[in-house]
Amino acid sequence: MVQKVIIFFIICSVSLLSSCESKEVKEVGGVAQGNHNMVLKENTIPEARFPADFSWKNEYLLEIMGESSFLEKKTVASMQKWRDEIIEFSKTQDRLFINGPNKKQVALTFDDGPDSTVTSAVIGVLDKYGVKGNFFFLGSEVEKHPEVVKEAYEKGHLVLSHSYNHIQLDQLGEAEIQNEIERAGNVIESIIGKEPAFIRTPYGSTNELVAGVAKENKYSIILWSIDSLDWAQKSPDVIYSNVDANIRNGDIILMHTDSDEYDTYEALPGIIEKLQERGFEIVDLETMLGIPAYQ
Numbered sequence: 478m479v480q481k482v483i484i485f486f487i488i489c490s491v492s493l494l495s496s497c498e499s500k501e502v503k504e505v506g507g508v509a510q511g512n513h514n515m516v517l518k519e520n521t522i523p524e525a526r527f528p529a530d531f532s533w534k535n536e537y538l539l540e541i542m543g544e545s546s547f548l549e550k551k552t553v554a555s556m557q558k559w560r561d562e563i564i565e566f567s568k569t570q571d572r573l574f575i576n577g578p579n580k581k582q583v584a585l586t587f588d589d590g591p592d593s594t595v596t597s598a599v600i601g602v603l604d605k606y607g608v609k610g611n612f613f614f615l616g617s618e619v620e621k622h623p624e625v626v627k628e629a630y631e632k633g634h635l636v637l638s639h640s641y642n643h644i645q646l647d648q649l650g651e652a653e654i655q656n657e658i659e660r661a662g663n664v665i666e667s668i669i670g671k672e673p674a675f676i677r678t679p680y681g682s683t684n685e686l687v688a689g690v691a692k693e694n695k696y697s698i699i700l701w702s703i704d705s706l707d708w709a710q711k712s713p714d715v716i717y718s719n720v721d722a723n724i725r726n727g728d729i730i731l732m733h734t735d736s737d738e739y740d741t742y743e744a745l746p747g748i749i750e751k752l753q754e755r756g757f758e759i760v761d762l763e764t765m766l767g768i769p770a771y772q
């Protein structure tokens with residue numbers, strides 16, 4: 478096997494053909510179709526495969542969409558204020574993403590899991606449609622449901638960090654921020670053997686210090702450009718229309734899979750079908766952004 482890999486690697490290095498990549502994934506991994514990360518980890522192929530060209534980032538910066546009549550005016554106002562501020566802040570940070578490039582691709586992201594019911598159900602829907610999801614898991618919940626984390630990973634979905642305790646990181650000092658990131662990374666690594674390289678800060682709350690500590694730990698911060706607002710309303714129809722009414726190239730869609738998000742699970746098939754019908758490719762964040770999802 479080792480010999481095979483070395484020979485293959487030489488051929489790949491010389492030819493730089495993308496066809497080598499998919500061939501090798503099958504040979505080495507056999508875990509998940511098209512899991513680019515397997516290639517990276519097994520053969521330490523240089524990061525050049527993921528060209529670090531983010532020149533599109535500030536040129537194609539989307540407004541954050543999604544609304545709910547269930548929210549009080551005051552909440553809507555403070556949510557809008559945060560949206561405006563974070564967009565401006567993202568322009569100053571090379572590894573903080575609101576959305577992906579201007580291609581007909583979108584990413585489905587799920588925060589706050591894993592749990593004992595909804596996360597697995599959502600994985601089932603994604604698998605049924607043959608699309609990849611991105612799970613920003615909480616370290617504290619990962620410890621309670623390691624089998625769900627394994628399931629997500631083994632089925633080829635991205636297992637990413639949402640910190641350990643779900644507290645507002647921009648209210649913490651440097652050492653505490655470090656602890657939140659490191660602890661979540663460690664507990665995920667103890668289950669899937671890899672530490673994520675993507676974090677979504679709880680509530681999206683981020684400042685210079687949080688971004689700095691994340692970067693030191695080799696994490697990109699991934700936020701969202703469509704909020705399905707599944708946390709604000711228990712109605713699959715409204716979750717669906719927040720996506721359908723607002724979808725654009727490169728959208729990163731925020732949803733949740735904690736245990737009271739059964740409506741997200743119910744809304745998901747309609748969302749996937751509609752996106753596909755409208756010609757959007759549903760991809761994982763690694764594919765969308767061209768950055769390896771794991772360290």
Ligand SMILES: [Zn+2]
Pocket residue numbers: 588589639643679680
């Ligand atoms: Zn959250």
